[in-house]
Amino acid sequence: MSESESASSPHRHSEWLGGRYLLAILFAALCLMPFVLPNRFWFDLFIQIFINATVAIGLNLLVGLAGQISLGHAGFFALGAYSAVLLPKYLGIPTLVAIPAGIVIVAVVALAIGGPLLRLKGHYLAMTTLAFGILVFIFLNNTSNITGGPDGIAVPSLTLGSLTMPTGQTLAGVKIWYVVQLVLIIVAYVAAVAIQYSAVGRSLRAVRDSEIATRFCGVDVDSLKVFVFVLSAIYAGTAGVFAAFYSGYVSPELSDFMYSTILITMIVLGGLGSAIGAVIGAAILTVLPHVLAAFRDYESAMLGLILVVCMIFFRRGLVPTLGDSLREWHARRNHRY
Amino acid sequence: MHDAIIDIKGLSKSFGGVLAIDALSLSIRRGRLTGIIGANGAGKTTLLNLICGVFKASSGSIHVDGQDISGLKPHELAQRGITRSFQNLQIFGDMTALENVLIAVQSRYLKNYLRLVLPLKSVRADEKKWHSDALQWLALVGLESVADREAKSLPYGLLKRLELARAIALEPKCILLDEPAAGCNSTEANKLMDVIRSIAGRGVTVVLVEHNMKVVMNLCEEVFVLDRGRLLCSGTPDTVGSDLRVVSAYLGSTNWDEAK
Amino acid sequence: MIIQFVLSGLTTGAIYALVALGFTLIYSCSDVINFSQGEFVMIGGMTAAILCETGIPLPVAIIIAIAVACVIGGLVYELAIRPARTNDRVVIIILTIGVAIFIKGIAQVVFGKQLHKLPYFSGEAPIHFLGATLTTQALWVLGGAAAIMALLLVFFRFSIAGKSFIAMSANRFAAVLVGTNVRLNLLVSFCLSATIGAIGGILITPITTTSFEAGTFLALKGFAAAVLGGLGNAPGAVLGGLLLGTLEALSAGYLSSTFKDAIAFLLIILIMLVFPQGIFSPRQHERV
Numbered sequence: 026m027s028e029s030e031s032a033s034s035p036h037r038h039s040e041w042l043g044g045r046y047l048l049a050i051l052f053a054a055l056c057l058m059p060f061v062l063p064n065r066f067w068f069d070l071f072i073q074i075f076i077n078a079t080v081a082i083g084l085n086l087l088v089g090l091a092g093q094i095s096l097g098h099a100g101f102f103a104l105g106a107y108s109a110v111l112l113p114k115y116l117g118i119p120t121l122v123a124i125p126a127g128i129v130i131v132a133v134v135a136l137a138i139g140g141p142l143l144r145l146k147g148h149y150l151a152m153t154t155l156a157f158g159i160l161v162f163i164f165l166n167n168t169s170n171i172t173g174g175p176d177g178i179a180v181p182s183l184t185l186g187s188l189t190m191p192t193g194q195t196l197a198g199v200k201i202w203y204v205v206q207l208v209l210i211i212v213a214y215v216a217a218v219a220i221q222y223s224a225v226g227r228s229l230r231a232v233r234d235s236e237i238a239t240r241f242c243g244v245d246v247d248s249l250k251v252f253v254f255v256l257s258a259i260y261a262g263t264a265g266v267f268a269a270f271y272s273g274y275v276s277p278e279l280s281d282f283m284y285s286t287i288l289i290t291m292i293v294l295g296g297l298g299s300a301i302g303a304v305i306g307a308a309i310l311t312v313l314p315h316v317l318a319a320f321r322d323y324e325s326a327m328l329g330l331i332l333v334v335c336m337i338f339f340r341r342g343l344v345p346t347l348g349d350s351l352r353e354w355h356a357r358r359n360h361r362y
Numbered sequence: 363m364h365d366a367i368i369d370i371k372g373l374s375k376s377f378g379g380v381l382a383i384d385a386l387s388l389s390i391r392r393g394r395l396t397g398i399i400g401a402n403g404a405g406k407t408t409l410l411n412l413i414c415g416v417f418k419a420s421s422g423s424i425h426v427d428g429q430d431i432s433g434l435k436p437h438e439l440a441q442r443g444i445t446r447s448f449q450n451l452q453i454f455g456d457m458t459a460l461e462n463v464l465i466a467v468q469s470r471y472l473k474n475y476l477r478l479v480l481p482l483k484s485v486r487a488d489e490k491k492w493h494s495d496a497l498q499w500l501a502l503v504g505l506e507s508v509a510d511r512e513a514k515s516l517p518y519g520l521l522k523r524l525e526l527a528r529a530i531a532l533e534p535k536c537i538l539l540d541e542p543a544a545g546c547n548s549t550e551a552n553k554l555m556d557v558i559r560s561i562a563g564r565g566v567t568v569v570l571v572e573h574n575m576k577v578v579m580n581l582c583e584e585v586f587v588l589d590r591g592r593l594l595c596s597g598t599p600d601t602v603g604s605d606l607r608v609v610s611a612y613l614g615s616t617n618w619d620e621a622k
Numbered sequence: 623m624i625i626q627f628v629l630s631g632l633t634t635g636a637i638y639a640l641v642a643l644g645f646t647l648i649y650s651c652s653d654v655i656n657f658s659q660g661e662f663v664m665i666g667g668m669t670a671a672i673l674c675e676t677g678i679p680l681p682v683a684i685i686i687a688i689a690v691a692c693v694i695g696g697l698v699y700e701l702a703i704r705p706a707r708t709n710d711r712v713v714i715i716i717l718t719i720g721v722a723i724f725i726k727g728i729a730q731v732v733f734g735k736q737l738h739k740l741p742y743f744s745g746e747a748p749i750h751f752l753g754a755t756l757t758t759q760a761l762w763v764l765g766g767a768a769a770i771m772a773l774l775l776v777f778f779r780f781s782i783a784g785k786s787f788i789a790m791s792a793n794r795f796a797a798v799l800v801g802t803n804v805r806l807n808l809l810v811s812f813c814l815s816a817t818i819g820a821i822g823g824i825l826i827t828p829i830t831t832t833s834f835e836a837g838t839f840l841a842l843k844g845f846a847a848a849v850l851g852g853l854g855n856a857p858g859a860v861l862g863g864l865l866l867g868t869l870e871a872l873s874a875g876y877l878s879s880t881f882k883d884a885i886a887f888l889l890i891i892l893i894m895l896v897f898p899q900g901i902f903s904p905r906q907h908e909r910v
Binding site for chain 1: 452
């Protein structure tokens with residue numbers, strides 16, 4: 026390895042010399058989008074990508090970085106989303122306060138179940154998180170008097186004093202929400218990258234490689250696992266709250282197993298352990314149903330196929346694989362071989 | 363203060379119905395290069411696991427520097443100065459050799475997660491210090507040239523030394539080595555012995571569990587022999603080697619003579 | 623009342639037991655937890671139901687359905703599990719979930735989204751037993767499940783082929799050394815699991831009807847049953863299944879039937895947390 030990639034670069038696989046330039050271009054492009062996108066449909070598409078990417082980035086910290094698994098993360102998303110409705114409706118909390126309140130609730134739930142659940146590993150953890158996600162779904166689906174049941178429930182408008190935030194139903198609303206969600210995804214991304222490249226991120230990777238060795242290196246692994254679990258839940262819950270106010274409507278499907286699986290597929294496709302991979306995976310899987318609109322019925326089958334193909338052929342995901350090929354191409358160009 | 367850094371009294375441990383350690387009492391003297399030998403199944407690794415908090419004793423006590431350590435978790439014991447290496451390597455394969463050691467070096471500062479994530483000058487300074495410390499530990503075991511190589515690409519002998527580097531990076535009082543020479547050829551074993559000697563020379567108490575008699579003979583100042591969870595005898599390598607009970611229970615006399 | 627609940631619990635429990643047996647079978651050969659196990663149950667029931675609805679006589683439909691499931695089981699091994707060449711647990715989990723969703727997705731398209739029903743094998747006249755009412759189908763379920771378990775027992779204990787399975791689960795490497803064809807055995811284990819699951823699906827469909835959604839819940843409950851009995855412990859899997867079914871039925875009857883599944887899943891979480899090694903096996907310790 027060359028000297029330019031110093032010992033302090035922990036993520037060799039996903040670090041690529043030109044990567045930073047690409048990110049800057051992407052950022053600039055996203056900022057210019059509101060002036061370019063033709064109609065509401067396009068704004069909505071980008072917003073959906075941002076929402077999914079936020080959850081995916083958080084899940085990636087738990088699964089890709091720390092090596093755990095969660096098949097029920099949609100449950101946290103739904104809990105956040107439903108807080109946007111239930112807190113103002115039943116506790117009279119102003120909608121603006123419902124945002125941090127909902128996030129706190131999700132964090133508390135994650136803290137409560139994280140301790141016991143994360144003592145488990147592998148299949149057991151997978152199955153219990155799956156059960157959690159389904160439990161949230163069953164609860165939301167069967168308590169019609171509180172949550173509106175399978176038909177879902179309308180979300181009150183987000184108000185700040187006398188100002189009301191429109192939902193994504195209008196063009197004006199969708200433009201405002203684009204900016205809001207863009208800020209959110211940027212914050213989410215920057216935070217994730219900061220964690221990844223810090224001493225905390227390094228310890229999380231150690232947990233993934235050998236939990237027992239990490240303990241013997243003096244690290245309180247149990248607290249660390251709960252920390253990353255709660256953090257990933259906060260990502261999901263935050264995305265959920267904002268998504269609820271954006272769409273103006275919530276329903277139990279937000280927590281179903283299919284969404285949890287889509288989330289896992291996003292990070293697997295994009296590259297486990299790579300924040301930008303999570304974003305790309307989210308983008309691809311959000312756009313795919315629209316591109317394959319004719320094949321809407323095959324959505325489940327396609328998802329399953331992607332998972333299987335990725336696990337057999339692209340286990341590291343798109344971004345690390347591409348990153349490696351690009352680095353090789355770059356090195357060959359510079360005759361380093 | 364205490365001459366014995368690890369004091370074990372009446373220790374017993376059973377798994378299901380099997381008594382792995384049976385009313386064991388022994389003391390490990392501070393600064394002594396100590397060996398623990400015994401046939402397979404004698405309880406050597408179980409003893410290590412009990413000392414460093416993996417298992418809880420069924421009865422009896424273990425005191426480290428005069429403090430009862432029962433109920434303490436492995437990471438707490440590591441912070442208190444007891445670290446170990448593993449019989450089957452537990453290396454962080456997807457990380458570089460340097461990062462492996464970094465995990466140990468940075469662990470005691472892993473308290474305020476929020477601060478560690480922010481791009482503060484003090485955090486950057488910490489990282490720099492940790493990097494140079496980690497490099498020093500790698501140099502101690504002779505691995506500074508492979509600092510940036512991914513651990514899983516390194517050969518077995520080097521990984522054994524990497525585990526050592528990781529264990530001493532915590533600046534422990536006592537380091538427990540579980541068959542460090544296992545699977546090493548004689549060159550690697552010799553290199554390993556040099557490293558262990560230099561570690562012991564720094565005042566660290568080294569406890570070795572080993573099958574390789576050459577290593578035990580040449581390194582250890584005191585040897586404990588375990589047999590079916592009990593202490594069979596103890597003393598210098600020579601004393602133990604000539605003890606007929608040990609010879610009949612564990613070693614053929616030819617093995618011992620060959621090792622000399 | 624309680625007998626009614628226990629009997630209906632044992633009936634569904636028998637299906638959980640079959641799913642759990644499928645999990646155990648594959649797990650003991652290969653350490654793989656095959657999440658698509660539940661889908662085999664669904665395929666068995668659905669295929670038979672669809673074939674019946676098009677007029678094919680019941681026995682023929684059943685045989686075709688079993689054959690279809692068996693083939694699909696084999697394909698899962700050959701096309702998904704074997705090419706992956708890995709022992710990484712997380713990868714295998716995601717892989718088998720992908721398989722499960724793929725099967726579910728195709729079933730959605732082929733079978734449509736509506737519910738399907740199979741006719742009762744021997745009529746709908748109920749039987750009265752100890753103050754409770756049973757359908758004859760329940761007897762088919764219990765009897766069929768028992769027959770399958772007996773056949774498996776005979777196969778594994780008394781045939782050379784079966785014994786090679788046991789050897790494999792005890793020590794894969796040694797089994798290879800004595801000439802066991804690992805690939806063939808793994809293939810057979812998948813086909814066999816699929817067959818067992820499909821038979822379970824066919825037996826229970828007259829009682830519960832079936833839709834393409836059924837698989838996920840069954841996989842989760844079957845896995846919990848296998849864990850309850852001790853992963854890799856076949857008689858334990860059966861007992862676990864029966865126990866889980868009974869507990870589920872009792873809590874549905876006495877506590878709430880809307881939340882029957884919720885209670886089951888809470889039980890599952892509890893089982894994993896409290897008895898990960900199963901209630902019949904002694905405590906395992908992590909070997910370092």
